[in-house]
Each structure stands twice: as C-alpha cells, then as structure tokens.
Amino acid sequence: MSGFKRDWSGNAKRRDGPKPAAKQVVRNAYTPMFESLRNELDEHHDRRERIVKASRDITALSKKIIFSLQRVRKIESQLPANIQSEVDSRLAEIAKLLATIAPEIQGINRYRYARSLMCLEELVEALTFAHYLRTQTLISHAELDPTIEDLTRKGTVPEDETMADASDTAGTAEKPAPPPTAEPPTVSLTQDDYLYGVFDLTGEMMRFATTSTALTGTMAGGGSGEGDGGDDEPRTIVHDMHELGTLFEMLPVGSGNRFQWEKKLEVTRQSVQKVERLGYDRIIRGSERPKGWIPDLSADQGQGDELE
Amino acid sequence: MAPPMIDPALFEQLKTKIEEDTSVRKELDQILDDLNQHVSFTQGLLSRIHSTPRAKYATLLGQVEGGIKKEIETVGKLSAFASQYPYYKYNHKWTRMVQDAIATVILCAWLGGMATDSKPGEVGRLLTLENIGQAFNVPVNLKDRDAFHITVEEYLLGLIAVIDDLSRLAVNSVTLGDTAMAVQISGFIKDLHAGFQVLNLKNDILRKRVDSIKYAVKKVEDVVYDLSLRNLIPAQEAQ
Structure with a gap:
C-alpha cells in the first residue's frame, strides 16, 4: 500500500520484478573451472545439510525413547504397554527420517558423512537399552543391523500399518527418497556407531539400576527371573555391569580415536562403580529392612508379608 | 538357563x-x-x-x-x-x-x-x-x-598453497631482476582470487584457507605497485 520506488527515469520499480543480475563476477579463463567445482561442492554441502537435519531429529527422538525406557521398573520380556507404544511411535518417526537419508549415505558416502551421523550412536543406545530391558542381554552388532535395516524399510513404505497412527510431525519430506524400486537403500551401522552406542548404554543401565532399586527395593534382574532352572541366585544388573565393564577393558583401544575411547571408558568405569556401590548398599542396609519393603511413595504395590 | x-x-x-x-x-x-x-x-x-x-x-x-x-x-x-x-x-x-x-x-x-x-x-x-x-x-x-x-577440496587446498608460494616468488623474482614474472604472477593470482569468489563456501577449512588468498593478492599488488611507480614494468606486460 505504501509508496513504491522509482528508478532514475521515474518509472515505478516492481517489487517482485526480475532482480538486477546478482553481482556480476568478473569472468576470466578460470571461471568455468571454478563454476564446475562450485557445483560439486554445493552438492556435497547440501547433502550434508540434509543429513545433519535428519540426524538432529533422530537424536532427539532416540533420547525420548531412552527417557521412556527409564520409566520401566524391572527387566521382563514385555515392556509395559504404555511404554512400548511410546517407543513404537518414536521409532516410526525415526524410521521415516532414516528412510529419507538412506539414499544419501550409500557406498562411499557412508563414511564421508559419518561424523554427521552421530544420531546412529544414540539410536544404538536406545535399541540396546530396550533389548536389555526385555532380555537382560547385550544385543550384538550383527543382530542390530537387521533391526535398523528393517526400520529404514518401514520408513520407506508410507502405508505401513505401523505408520498409520504415527503423527507426521517434523517436516521430514525434506528430500523425498526416490520411489522404492526393487530394494530400497538401507542404513548400515559402523563398528564405531555400535561400540560408542554400547558405551553410552552403560550410563543408561546405571541410571536404570539406581531408580529401579530405589523404587522397588530389589536389584533389577534379580527377582523376576526366578524358577527358570537356575539353582543359583539369578543374575542381577550388578553382574551385567561388571561384564560390560570387562568387555570394554579387554577390548584393544581403537587407534582411530583413542581420546574419545579413553573418555568413554572412564565414564563407563564410574558407572560400573556406582552400580557396585548400589549392590553393596542393598546388602548392608537392605538387611535392615524387611524383604519386599518399599518406600511409601509406591505404597500401592502390596506390603511385605514375611520376614526372613 | x-x-x-x-x-x-x-x-x-x-x-x-x-x-x-x-x-x-x-x-x-x-x-x-x-x-x-x-x-x-x-x-x-x-x-x-x-x-x-x-x-x-x-x-x-x-x-x-x-x-x-x-x-x-x-x-x-x-x-x-x-x-x-x-x-x-x-x-x-x-x-x-x-x-x-x-x-x-x-x-x-x-x-x-x-x-x-x-x-x-x-x-x-x-x-x-x-x-x-x-x-x-x-x-x-x-x-x-x-x-x-x-577430492575437489584437496585440489583447491593444494591450489591455495601454490598461490601462497607464488606470492612469495613475486617478491623474489623482482630481486632476481625478473619483473615480468612478478607481473604475470599478479595477473594469475588475481584471476584465481576471482575464481575462488565463485565458490559457495561453508564455514570449514576451505573457507578459512580461501580467506587467506586476499593477503597473497595484496602482497603481489604491492610488488606491482612498487614496480609501476618506478616504471619498471616491461612494456609488453603493462596494461
């Protein structure tokens, strides 16, 4: 509504008219060469940008899965239904994101963008944690690969039943994946994605051990698995943490990123010791309280009935 | 079990x-x-x-x-x-x-x-x-x-190293009495500098190194300025 600008000869300038040629670059013998190199670099930068965006979203979703899983109180073959459904819906979103970037990180580009794909570590952490809560075992790299491939494939097929309820939140259709032909490309995990994901798993297990012990009064892993043939005490999370700690202590240090490895190993050691301390406390102080005693805040879970 | x-x-x-x-x-x-x-x-x-x-x-x-x-x-x-x-x-x-x-x-x-x-x-x-x-x-x-x-980046980074070296050569060639060389280097570096302006750079190592080209440009410009001031630029190269 306001006025408009006029050019030198008094004619109104159009707002959306063709812009004056953007800063004319002086052309010389080398300009064409640089233009073609520019196109190559742009392709790379744009691709990385797309990957970084998706990666950030996948990281956030994975963290949310982990938070949900931290609300689990004991290890059993089925996650509580409400938590399972939270996890499923997040995984569905992750699947879509993975499917969008899958074509970008095939072949030579897998390692090219490895550093922009830190999200995979986070995803490994979430998946290994979920697996631990269900089975009390560590899932191997080889077992995890098909899971992630499966996720990517689900994300590619839009009218999958698991997709139906997943809300379409993030603008995931950044760059639509090419129509799925015979075999849609999938995302592969590198050894480092797996290892560093498992490093972080120890932290989550420590947190889980702490909360579940505080709230249920028993060491996770111990109570529920009784009567499955084991004559000894069932294995607790203390033992599992020791095993994980030993695994990392015994593995040769990857020479690629020694610094990061040492840092993660130190954190793992601390987590192991925290859980150790927890086990010790429970033996010492646990004897002072009746079996099955639980703090008042969760008093609805039935009273301890027998004293030993 | x-x-x-x-x-x-x-x-x-x-x-x-x-x-x-x-x-x-x-x-x-x-x-x-x-x-x-x-x-x-x-x-x-x-x-x-x-x-x-x-x-x-x-x-x-x-x-x-x-x-x-x-x-x-x-x-x-x-x-x-x-x-x-x-x-x-x-x-x-x-x-x-x-x-x-x-x-x-x-x-x-x-x-x-x-x-x-x-x-x-x-x-x-x-x-x-x-x-x-x-x-x-x-x-x-x-x-x-x-x-x-x-890779493209490796080539470009290598090229920038050459630009640095040539800007040094511009100075030394004058010392050796080869003023035509200094003038030629000046033209070359300016052309490349214009070429690098064509690239869309992200905030990475390439960007940092490309930013350094301007110092090479300045260095050779100063040399050429000194030469032209004293009428030392060979006739066929002067523009």
Missing part, C-alpha cells in the same frame, strides 16, 4: 574388527611415511625457485620432476592399498599430505615443468583437477564407487 549378558562370540568379533582396523592404520602409516619423505624433498627442491633465475628453471624443474615421480609412485601404492577400504574412513590420514603433493605438481607445472606430449610446458599453465588426476594416475572426485581418488 538364562543366556549370559554378553555372548562370548561378541567380544571376539569386536576384538577382531578393532585389530583389523589397527593393522590397516599401521600399514597406511608406513606408506604415508614414504609419501611424506618424497613430498618434503620435492617441496625443498621447489623452494630453490625463489633463488633461481628463470634461465635455470629447466634444470631445477628437471630435478623437481624426479621428486614428483616418486610422489606419484607412492600415491599409486597408497591408492592400491586404500581402495580396499572405505575411502572416507581413512581419508583424514593422508589428505594433508596429498594436498601438499598436489601443490608441488601444480607449482611445477605453472613454472613450466610437467610437460607432456600433448601439452608442452610453459610458464603460467594451470593444471586442472582432471590434469592432476592424470598426473597421479588416480581418479578424481569419485562418486559412483568407493575407491581412492583426489
């Missing part, structure tokens, strides 16, 4: 993978040691250009080409070995050295060396990324398969 927390096979698999990785790195280090040696030697020879009059370029460049030949051989070994593994997994180990090697070849060719049957050597000749690939006998800017190659 509940399964154990960690499958014993799992540890072995992880261990084997890590050990493989370590031995690949060791072998790479050996090749790169060699490459480093040849590149340093060639760079050393090339630094003599700053005290060599143009008439004696041919002899010097002949020696430099000997060094480059060794570089090319070693890059060939590197290429054969590295192509067995994901390129970008280990690329960071050699990229600096390959950039330096590229720089020696570009500089040598610009000074009139690296003549081939089809292209005679002449001062001022810029090798393109494709030329560099041919010189080293390796692919460039590979996208469709995962093997050793020279």
Whole structure:
C-alpha cells in the first residue's frame, strides 16, 4: 500500500520484478573451472545439510525413547504397554527420517558423512537399552543391523500399518527418497556407531539400576527371573555391569580415536562403580529392612508379608 | 538357563574388527611415511625457485620432476592399498599430505615443468583437477564407487598453497631482476582470487584457507605497485 520506488527515469520499480543480475563476477579463463567445482561442492554441502537435519531429529527422538525406557521398573520380556507404544511411535518417526537419508549415505558416502551421523550412536543406545530391558542381554552388532535395516524399510513404505497412527510431525519430506524400486537403500551401522552406542548404554543401565532399586527395593534382574532352572541366585544388573565393564577393558583401544575411547571408558568405569556401590548398599542396609519393603511413595504395590 | 549378558562370540568379533582396523592404520602409516619423505624433498627442491633465475628453471624443474615421480609412485601404492577400504574412513590420514603433493605438481607445472606430449610446458599453465588426476594416475572426485581418488577440496587446498608460494616468488623474482614474472604472477593470482569468489563456501577449512588468498593478492599488488611507480614494468606486460 505504501509508496513504491522509482528508478532514475521515474518509472515505478516492481517489487517482485526480475532482480538486477546478482553481482556480476568478473569472468576470466578460470571461471568455468571454478563454476564446475562450485557445483560439486554445493552438492556435497547440501547433502550434508540434509543429513545433519535428519540426524538432529533422530537424536532427539532416540533420547525420548531412552527417557521412556527409564520409566520401566524391572527387566521382563514385555515392556509395559504404555511404554512400548511410546517407543513404537518414536521409532516410526525415526524410521521415516532414516528412510529419507538412506539414499544419501550409500557406498562411499557412508563414511564421508559419518561424523554427521552421530544420531546412529544414540539410536544404538536406545535399541540396546530396550533389548536389555526385555532380555537382560547385550544385543550384538550383527543382530542390530537387521533391526535398523528393517526400520529404514518401514520408513520407506508410507502405508505401513505401523505408520498409520504415527503423527507426521517434523517436516521430514525434506528430500523425498526416490520411489522404492526393487530394494530400497538401507542404513548400515559402523563398528564405531555400535561400540560408542554400547558405551553410552552403560550410563543408561546405571541410571536404570539406581531408580529401579530405589523404587522397588530389589536389584533389577534379580527377582523376576526366578524358577527358570537356575539353582543359583539369578543374575542381577550388578553382574551385567561388571561384564560390560570387562568387555570394554579387554577390548584393544581403537587407534582411530583413542581420546574419545579413553573418555568413554572412564565414564563407563564410574558407572560400573556406582552400580557396585548400589549392590553393596542393598546388602548392608537392605538387611535392615524387611524383604519386599518399599518406600511409601509406591505404597500401592502390596506390603511385605514375611520376614526372613 | 538364562543366556549370559554378553555372548562370548561378541567380544571376539569386536576384538577382531578393532585389530583389523589397527593393522590397516599401521600399514597406511608406513606408506604415508614414504609419501611424506618424497613430498618434503620435492617441496625443498621447489623452494630453490625463489633463488633461481628463470634461465635455470629447466634444470631445477628437471630435478623437481624426479621428486614428483616418486610422489606419484607412492600415491599409486597408497591408492592400491586404500581402495580396499572405505575411502572416507581413512581419508583424514593422508589428505594433508596429498594436498601438499598436489601443490608441488601444480607449482611445477605453472613454472613450466610437467610437460607432456600433448601439452608442452610453459610458464603460467594451470593444471586442472582432471590434469592432476592424470598426473597421479588416480581418479578424481569419485562418486559412483568407493575407491581412492583426489577430492575437489584437496585440489583447491593444494591450489591455495601454490598461490601462497607464488606470492612469495613475486617478491623474489623482482630481486632476481625478473619483473615480468612478478607481473604475470599478479595477473594469475588475481584471476584465481576471482575464481575462488565463485565458490559457495561453508564455514570449514576451505573457507578459512580461501580467506587467506586476499593477503597473497595484496602482497603481489604491492610488488606491482612498487614496480609501476618506478616504471619498471616491461612494456609488453603493462596494461
């Protein structure tokens, strides 16, 4: 509504008219060469940008899965239904994101963008944690690969039943994946994605051990698995943490990123010791309280009935 | 029987993978040691250009080409070995050295060396990324398969190193009485500077190095200014 600008000869300038040629670059013998190199670099930068965006979203979703899983109180073959459904819906979103970037990180580009794909570590952490809560075992790299491939494939097929309820939140259709032909490309995990994901798993297990012990009064892993043939005490999370700690202590240090490895190993050691301390406390102080005693805040879970 | 927390096979698999990785790195280090040696030697020879009059370029460049030949051989070994593994997994180990090697070849060719049957050597000749690939006998800017190659970034970073060196040569050529050389370098660097402006750069190492070109431009401009002030610019080069 306001006025408009006029050019030198008094004619109104159009707002959306063709812009004056953007800063004319002086052309010389080398300009064409640089233009073609520019196109190559742009392709790379744009691709990385797309990957970084998706990666950030996948990281956030994975963290949310982990938070949900931290609300689990004991290890059993089925996650509580409400938590399972939270996890499923997040995984569905992750699947879509993975499917969008899958074509970008095939072949030579897998390692090219490895550093922009830190999200995979986070995803490994979430998946290994979920697996631990269900089975009390560590899932191997080889077992995890098909899971992630499966996720990517689900994300590619839009009218999958698991997709139906997943809300379409993030603008995931950044760059639509090419129509799925015979075999849609999938995302592969590198050894480092797996290892560093498992490093972080120890932290989550420590947190889980702490909360579940505080709230249920028993060491996770111990109570529920009784009567499955084991004559000894069932294995607790203390033992599992020791095993994980030993695994990392015994593995040769990857020479690629020694610094990061040492840092993660130190954190793992601390987590192991925290859980150790927890086990010790429970033996010492646990004897002072009746079996099955639980703090008042969760008093609805039935009273301890027998004293030993 | 509940399964154990960690499958014993799992540890072995992880261990084997890590050990493989370590031995690949060791072998790479050996090749790169060699490459480093040849590149340093060639760079050393090339630094003599700053005290060599143009008439004696041919002899010097002949020696430099000997060094480059060794570089090319070693890059060939590197290429054969590295192509067995994901390129970008280990690329960071050699990229600096390959950039330096590229720089020696570009500089040598610009000074009139690296003549081939089809292209005679002449001062001022810029090798393109494709030329560099041919010189080293390796692919460039590979996208469709995962093997050793020279990347766009490596070429550009190598080229920037050459610009730095040429700006120094502009000063020294004047000292040696070759003012025409200084003028030619000035024109070349300005053209390249304009060329680099065409790129869309992100905030990375390339951006940082490209930003440094302006200092080289200033350096040669100052030299040319000093020359023109004293009417020392040869007539056919003056514009």
